[in-house]
Each structure stands twice: as structure tokens, then as C-alpha cells.
Amino acid sequence: MLRVMYRFRKVLNKLTSNITRKDENSEQYMYIDEYRRISKGKDAKKLLSSRKDNIYLGKNGIAEINLDRWAEAQRYEERSWMSKSGLSICEDRNSQHKKNFDSYSFIKDKEFNNAIEIGCGPFTNIRDIYKYCNISNITLLDPLINRYIHHPHCAYSKQYIYNTRVKLDDRPIEQFSLRHDEPKFDLVIVINVLEHCYSFDKFCERILSILANKGIFIFNDKLLSLSQIQHYSQNLFDSGHPLRVADERILDFLKNNFQSIYENFNSVDTPVGEINTIYFAGMLKS
Secondary structure (H helix, E strand, O other), X not given: OHHHHHHHHHHHHHHHHHHHHHHHOOOOOEEEOOOOOEEEHHHHHHHHOOOOOHHHOEOOEEOEOOHHHHHHHHHHHHHHHHOOOXXXXXXXXXXXXXXXXXXXXXXXXXXXXXXXXXXXXXOOOHHHHOOOOEEEEEEEXXXXXXXXXXXXXXXXXXXXXXXXXXXXXXXXXXXXXXXXOOOOEEEEEEEOOHHHOOEHHHHHHHHHHHEEEEEEEEEEEEEXXXXXXXXXXXXXXXXXXXXXXXXXXXXXXXXXXXXXXXXXXXXXXXXXXXXXXXXXXXXXXX
């Protein structure tokens, strides 16, 4: 695990330094407001002069924002899926995630008593995961879940995933906790969610508190170097995706707390170009 991470970091540092040099030599600016309107070039530069997310920048990137900024991002996210154009969409790259996780082969035929998907959106990834393993109880967590249930292609509109009834919870992960009489989760799924959270430290704390001993954590997100985040915070404002946690901080969390059972380092196309991603599954260390 450590050796794999070390090799990856060396490659990542080389890639991101090249990307950063390319960006720094361009005059490309971008501003995306909460109504999903995109401005570029001089228009974006003018808007950026009065508002940027660099006020939240720290040693781990943008790892925490205030609740007002988070609420704005949630409004953006609701418009993405519940507006006229969003209502016709059937998935949120779920098939791509399935492919990059090798069809969840690492949990094939395994038995799980209690599973949760955090930041499930309208479509969920657990509907794919469910096909490859046995899950007795499912919780879906998303601050917008009571809106998403009305999406015409919502995977849980009848509060079932296939033949399993699901429990819906609209708390953000930072505020989610279990009662003393509730069992912990032996499967926790977090796919492409971090940028929709408001505190990475609280996210980590909550994950570790709800995951059962030797439970499985399935995780995917973007990997940005601190230098990339510093650059983007000056040249890009994205209303819907404020949290940008430095790759080293994410990798350290995974390395320190989980025994790896699956790793796939990939990339994804974004409005600012191709960005590195991680597809990871691990067992919680004792």
C-alpha cells in the first residue's frame, strides 16, 4: 500500500506540475454562478475581482467552508438535477464509476448487514453495487434527498432499491450520527461527494465513527495538488463545488485508516480540463 502510494505520488507530482505550469501561462478564467451560468475570459476575470474561494484556502487546500457558502452550493446542486434539463437525466456517471471500480469485483458475493451511501444524489451507486453482493439494510444520505425523491428517474422513488426497502436521511454527513442502539455500517459508500461537503475534518470523523470494525469503505474523488488548488482558487469560481481538499490530505486519510483492497488511479474531464481521480476500497483497520 505505502509503496503503491509513493509511486503514485511521484507520477502525480510530475503530472500536476506540468498542468499547473500550463495554466499559469494562460489567461483563462472561469466563473460559474449558483444559477449555473458560466462566464469565461475577461468577463470571468472581472467577476473574480469581487469574489473568490481563496478566503477558505489553507494548508490542506479548501478543506472547510462556512454554512452560507455550503447552502449556495446546495442550491446549485438542486438546480442541476431538479431543473427542466436535469429532470431528463438518468444517471450521474454511475456507469463510469462502476467501470472504474471493476464492477465492484472486490465485494462480489459478500454479505453486508448494514450499508449506507453518502451523497447518493437522485440515482445512487448502490443500485449497481447491490447487484454484486448481498445487502440486508440500506440507508441513503443526502441533504437534498427529499427533493430528489420527486425526480422522474430517481432510483428510490418508491423507497426501495430493488426488493430492499431503504431508509432516507437528509442530514449532511458532518451532522450525521447513530444512536447508541443503532448498529454501525459494515459498508460505507462515498463516490464523488467531497466537493459537496463543508468540512473535510468532520467528514473524516463521521466516516470513522459510523463504520463497523473491519467494515468496507468505497471511495472516489478528484485528486488535486495544493498548488493546483491555489491556482484554481485565483482563476476559477465554481458555485456548486467549493471544497477542494489537497491530494496528500486525502491519501493520508485513506492510508492511515484503511487496509487497501482495491485501488485505481484515473482521470476525469472537467470544465478546467482533465483532473486525476482515485477509486479506492479499503477495510477499516482495527
